[in-house]
Amino acid sequence: MSVSIKDVARAAGVSTSTVSRALGKGPVSAEVLRRVESAVLATGYRPNLAARQLRSQRSMAVGLIVADIRNPFFTQLSRAVEDAAYAAGMRVLLCNTDEDPAREAMYLELMAEERVSGLIMTPTRHLSPAALARVGRPVVLVDRAMPETDFDSIVLDNARASAELVDHLVASGRRRIAGLFGSTSATGMERRAEVEAALERHGLPARSALSLPSFDAGHAALAELLEREMPDALILSNGLFVRAALKLCHERRIAIPAQLALAGFDDEVWTDLVDPGITVIRQPVEEFGREAMQALLARIGAAKMRPRRVVLAGELIVRGSTAPV
Amino acid sequence: MSVSIKDVARAAGVSTSTVSRALGKGPVSAEVLRRVESAVLATGYRPNLAARQLRSQRSMAVGLIVADIRNPFFTQLSRAVEDAAYAAGMRVLLCNTDEDPAREAMYLELMAEERVSGLIMTPTRHLSPAALARVGRPVVLVDRAMPETDFDSIVLDNARASAELVDHLVASGRRRIAGLFGSTSATGMERRAEVEAALERHGLPARSALSLPSFDAGHAALAELLEREMPDALILSNGLFVRAALKLCHERRIAIPAQLALAGFDDEVWTDLVDPGITVIRQPVEEFGREAMQALLARIGAAKMRPRRVVLAGELIVRGSTAPV
DNA sequence: CATGTCACTGCAAACGTTTCCAGTTTCTGG
DNA sequence: CCAGAAACTGGAAACGTTTGCAGTGACATG
Known part of the structure; x- marks a missing residue:
């Protein structure tokens, strides 16, 4: 045949x-x-790649497990990872967990069956290090990772970014600053803690809420948050929340930045198309992807290395949504 | 071990x-x-999946070849395909061609080596049916396909969508309607032809330009187009172009819809966040993905079937960008 | 000339499954 | 009670590679 x-x-x-x-x-x-x-x-x-893999016990494939590829952050990340992978002669297996720990566990199983030579992932908060170790392959965590993790990780400097956002809002005259953070990730937790710490340094109260990282959940959480006590600024821990906040302001006819300032993470393509533009922390997403792949290849080459943590700086992009009133 | x-x-x-x-x-x-x-x-x-595949000669993997996953249309498409694939116990191998025929050919090679059991793709205009047949696997074309193709295909009803856009613009008082269409795809060509036909039915002149389907190329092409002779309405054949057009209008302080009406294909998430909202044809992207996977599975099951073409209707969503002046 | 080294080549044994074939047992119907 | 079918099981041969081992010559070294 x-x-x-x-x-x-x-x-x-x-x-x-x-x-x-x-x-x-x-x-x-x-x-x-x-x-x-x-x-x-x-x-x-x-x-025949199957025969080759069977005999040589090497798969030339890496797994990439993210929450949802439709989130532009993960889209960009995956594209960067794919490019780096193909350049290194490897293929990529992409999985979407939808933040569901059960699906996450299932895909980890699958990756083990595929005998991937390595794994890049943005874990949920519920994934135990033990479960991750059980995969028996090199793992690199991206965007989300407890500081004390045993795995290689590529993360944003959340402390600095959070402080920059808070400082900027305070400098532009806001005092009643509220925040919405993703509930499923280590990153959401970290940003909340850092935002609260920064607020405390300014002697300001912290009002933060948590939500599943989806547009709808974020929208609902924000509606409730604004209901209770109207803040004069909002910090959103990801692009979905920024979008939800903007939508909500349109619906409620809340004037930005006069009544409410908006600032958040992720510089999605439309943030400078809306009026006013949205102030955000731009994350170096492509670099996340490249660094992750590079770290993974290094780890595949030499299993025994101390876990390495790469911390990349975000960039504060100031636009009209946080203009002083 | x-x-x-x-x-x-x-x-x-x-x-x-x-x-x-x-x-x-x-x-x-x-x-x-x-x-x-x-x-x-x-x-x-x-x-061990490699051993299983080697012995049974079945791979349980399908290839998905798109232009660029960062284009939200392809992002959504890929997510829908992945979901359908995993539900059917198959994995997905994703490739980005960046509209480059050479990369496209390379990935076709790779898919053949992988012995994927089928292939879903959005081909460039330069891909010959012969090259496609040489892969020797079932192929389903999505979004882009010549009407007379020998492969299964899932496409939008471009004739109807184009006519709806033109009719709507004419009804809202526009007479000098220009269009920008993607140069690399059969779809771009088709939409151009249909828009021109619709304009002709109204006895109106057609002014259409072509461009590589990227934000930058579209932006440049539009700048040139507006330079030459200012139209009162613009039809954009994909979401990237819509975004480029909007950006350009902001830069040139062109008032929408007073000076220029904007309408296009693809209902990206931000189209109702900008002011005014953008009038678009919403494509049933998830359905594209589902139908494609379903067609592929059917074709894998029974190789000898006449090629089937699924034509899905888009939905015209009218927003402020085309309001009558 | 003897010896060792080197570059190249073929044989055959894996790698972990699935599946054909044949064999054994158990069930069914007459 | 028998024949035949049906249900279940094990042996062994694939699937297409890579790779350890051993063998061949050629060539350099002493």
């Missing part, structure tokens, strides 16, 4: 071992190499 | 064949099934 290495060997008049070595990096004579190459062309041979 | 089916067989006191049947759907006694299941648990066995 399909043409195998045997057909190539026959066409080139050599053994299958020699073909294998000619295609790989084993030592072969120039003459044989030439014959094998033309035999490959003549027969239209394509190596 | 890793635990194989042999270990399970030994633990359960049966042969490997029986374990295989117990795990698959072969006939086994209840007693043996029980023993095998507990042996699997006890040993922590995970089937």
Whole structure:
């Protein structure tokens, strides 16, 4: 049916071992190499990756587990990871957990079955390090990782970014600052803590809420938050929440920035298209992806290394949504 | 090293064949099934997918080749495909061509090597049917497909959508209607032809330009287009172009809809957050993905079927960007 | 000339499954 | 009670590679 290495060997008049070595990096004579190459062309041979993987016990595939690819942050991340992976001759298996620990666990299983050579993921808060270790492959955590984790991790400097946001809002005259943070991730928790700490440094009260990181959940949480006691500024811990906040302001005819200032994480494509533009922390997402892949390849190469943590700085982009009143 | 089916067989006191049947759907006694299941648990066995694929010649993976996952249309599409695929017990291999025929060809090669059991793709205009057939796997085209293609395809009713856009703009008083269309896809070509036909039916002149489907290229093309002769309405054949047009209007302080009406394809998340909201054709993207996967599975099941074409209707969503002046 | 080294090659054994085949037991109908 | 079918099981042969081992010559070194 399909043409195998045997057909190539026959066409080139050599053994299958020699073909294998000619295609790989084993030592072969120039003459044989030439014959094998033309035999490959003549027969239209394509190596069977399953056979190769079975024999060599290496898969040339990495897993990428994110919450939801439709979140632009993860979209960008995945694209960067794919590019880096293909450049290194590896393929990517993408999974969406929808922040559901059960799906997360299922996909970890699947990755183990696939014998991926490594794993990049944005874990939920509920994933135990033990479960992660049980996968038995190198793992790199991106965007979300407890500070004291045993795995390599690439994260934003959340302390600095949170402080910058708070400082900026205070400088622009806001005093009643509320925040909404993702409830499922270590990152959400971290940003909340850092925002509260920064507020405390200014001697201001902290009003923070948690929500599942989805547009609808965020929208509902914000509605409730604004209901209780109207703040004069809102800090949103991710792009979905920023969008939900903006939508809510439109619906309630809340004037930005006059009545309410808006600032958050993630510089999505539309943040400078709306009026006023939204003040955000831009995260170096592409760099997250590249660094993650690089860390993973290093880890695959040398399993025994102390876990490495890469902390990247965000960039505060000031727009009209936080203009002084 | 890793635990194989042999270990399970030994633990359960049966042969490997029986374990295989117990795990698959072969006939086994209840007693043996029980023993095998507990042996699997006890040993922590995970089937080796490479071995399974090698032996059974089936890969349980489908390829998905799109232009760029960062385009929200493809993001949504890929998510829908993934969901449908995982539901059917299949994995997805995602590739981004960036509209580059060379990369497209390379990924087709790769898919062949992977022995994917099927392929879903949004081809560039330059991909020859012959090259596609050479992959030797079932292929389903999504979003982009010549009407007379030999492959299954899922497409938008571009004729109707284009006519609706034109009719709406004319009804709202516009007469100098220009369009920008993606140059790399059959869809861009089709929409251009249909828009021009609709304009002709109204006895109006057609002014259309082509551009690579990226934000920057679209932005540049639009700048040039507006330079030459200012239209009173713009039709944009994809979400990137809509965004580029809006950005350009902001930069040039062109008033929407007073000076220029904006309408296009793809209802991205921000189209109702900007002011005025953008009039668009909403495409049933999730349905594209589901239908594509379903068609692919059908085709995998029965190779010999006449090619089937699914045409889905878009929905015109009228917003302020095309309000009558 | 003897010896060792080196570059190259082929043989054959894996890698972990599934599946064909044949064999054994148990059930069913007459 | 027998024949035949049906249900279940194990043995062994694949699937297409890579790779350890051993063998061949060629060539340099002493």
